[in-house]
Amino acid sequence: MNHHVTVVLGTRPELIKLAPIINLLGSDTMVVHTGQHDHEQMSARIAATFGIPLQHLTTRREYAQGRGSQLGDMVTALDRRLRADPPAVVVVQGDTTSALAGALAANHADLPLVHVEAGLRSFDRAMPEEHNRVLIDHLAGLCCAPTELNRANLRAEAIPEHRILLTGNTIVEAVQAMLPGPTSRTRLLHKHKLTARSFVLATLHRPENVDHPEILDLLLTELATIGAPVILPLHPRTARCIDEFGLAHRLSPLQTTEPLDYPEFLALAHSAAMLISDSGGVQEEASVVKTPVIVVRRSTERPEIETTFGLRVIPSRELGALARRWLHDSDRYHHKLADLPSPFGDGAAARQIADALNQLSQPGYEIRRPITNSDGRLGDDVASRGKRPRLATSPAGK
Numbered sequence: 001m002n003h004h005v006t007v008v009l010g011t012r013p014e015l016i017k018l019a020p021i022i023n024l025l026g027s028d029t030m031v032v033h034t035g036q037h038d039h040e041q042m043s044a045r046i047a048a049t050f051g052i053p054l055q056h057l058t059t060r061r062e063y064a065q066g067r068g069s070q071l072g073d074m075v076t077a078l079d080r081r082l083r084a085d086p087p088a089v090v091v092v093q094g095d096t097t098s099a100l101a102g103a104l105a106a107n108h109a110d111l112p113l114v115h116v117e118a119g120l121r122s123f124d125r126a127m128p129e130e131h132n133r134v135l136i137d138h139l140a141g142l143c144c145a146p147t148e149l150n151r152a153n154l155r156a157e158a159i160p161e162h163r164i165l166l167t168g169n170t171i172v173e174a175v176q177a178m179l180p181g182p183t184s185r186t187r188l189l190h191k192h193k194l195t196a197r198s199f200v201l202a203t204l205h206r207p208e209n210v211d212h213p214e215i216l217d218l219l220l221t222e223l224a225t226i227g228a229p230v231i232l233p234l235h236p237r238t239a240r241c242i243d244e245f246g247l248a249h250r251l252s253p254l255q256t257t258e259p260l261d262y263p264e265f266l267a268l269a270h271s272a273a274m275l276i277s278d279s280g281g282v283q284e285e286a287s288v289v290k291t292p293v294i295v296v297r298r299s300t301e302r303p304e305i306e307t308t309f310g311l312r313v314i315p316s317r318e319l320g321a322l323a324r325r326w327l328h329d330s331d332r333y334h335h336k337l338a339d340l341p342s343p344f345g346d347g348a349a350a351r352q353i354a355d356a357l358n359q360l361s362q363p364g365y366e367i368r369r370p371i372t373n374s375d376g377r378l379g380d381d382v383a384s385r386g387k388r389p390r391l392a393t394s395p396a397g398k
């Protein structure tokens with residue numbers, strides 16, 4: 001059977017942000033999981049939460065060590081898969097190794113590519129993710145940009161207008177679908193022995209924060225100075241680093257857990273006094289559940305969050321000091337944020353992207369036939385890939 005859309009993903013945030021689109025697309029969609037995140041809570045469990053059947057490409061253990069080898073192995077396996085069962089269009093999301101592998105494999109198999117969450121830029125060239133997202137945007141026939149700023153970033157790199165669709169971010173729909181109601185939230189707070197607005201929910205997993213013993217030590221130490229319970233679901237990478245660096249003793253003042261189920265995490269994010277995180281998705285969710293967030297990062301590709309729902313600090317003593325100040329003023333901050341709209345849209349992104357994908361995967365979709373929406377002509381060279389030279393960048397008809 002020919003699948004109209006093949007979605008390639010491999011990590012927790014990709015599953016969460018692509019789920020609202022996959023659920024709108026219906027049964028002739030194939031979701032290929034690369035195995036990049038193989039922890040049950042980070043893959044199978046999230047897929048089950050959203051009711052998404054996964055096709056497994058291979059397991060993480062079968063990949064060679066190192067990012068370059070992993071990328072090469074993924075591209076090889078995906079190339080084989082896409083050629084054996086070519087879809088009308090391939091979809092990837094974000095900036096992971098899996099997303100780049102999906103984009104390269106689609107390109108090699110001469111298949112149209114759509115990039116969800118396009119146009120984010122940190123301009124921090126030390127981050128592999130920055131290189132991944134730039135490459136994917138330039139390979140994609142259609143770039144779905146969550147915000148005006150993301151669209152401006154794409155335009156600044158001369159990506160033509162007809163390859164950009166301004167959509168909002170599908171995280172809004174993911175939260176709307178999965179945030180438990182008030183009764184379940186109260187039950188989940190009891191489970192963790194927490195009371196609303198009196199605790200901090202923290203996540204750390206970026207290499208810049210967890211791969212260096214001194215920085216990880218400093219961050220865990222700072223979390224313990226806040227003067228409120230800190231619940232810290234441990235990302236497998238962070239757990240590994242804590243173990244390797246002999247930092248387990250730093251965890252005793254904190255409430256650590258395994259990675260939480262998505263609805264449970266959202267319930268705690270909604271009820272927390274504040275979030276502390278280096279995660280991209282968690283910053284975006286902060287703007288939907290209206291909880292202030294301290295972002296611990298050297299750079300950001302989401303400046304929309306700064307000075308509205310969050311503030312960014314580099315790993316330093318400033319983290320504990322800022323968190324203590326926010327805790328003191330928590331009610332005022334929550335009141336201020338309660339009616340502030342999310343910069344990531346109002347929940348229409350998945351529908352808009354699914355509509356574009358449905359148009360692109362129509363049988364007999366003709367060469368150079370433009371996709372239209374309220375913004376005018378879009379994505380026409382996506383539809384015609386395979387029928388004219390690769391990576392055509394000029395708008396159809398010119």
Ligand code: UDP
Nearest residue numbers: 013016233259260261262265279280281282
């Ligand atoms: N998340 C979750 N359980 C947890 C911690 C995080 O479901 O215990 C979700 C969180 O709500 C967000 C996503 O995982 O949607 C973020 O993933 P991650 O931090 O791994 O990646 P990033 O967003 O930084 O790419």
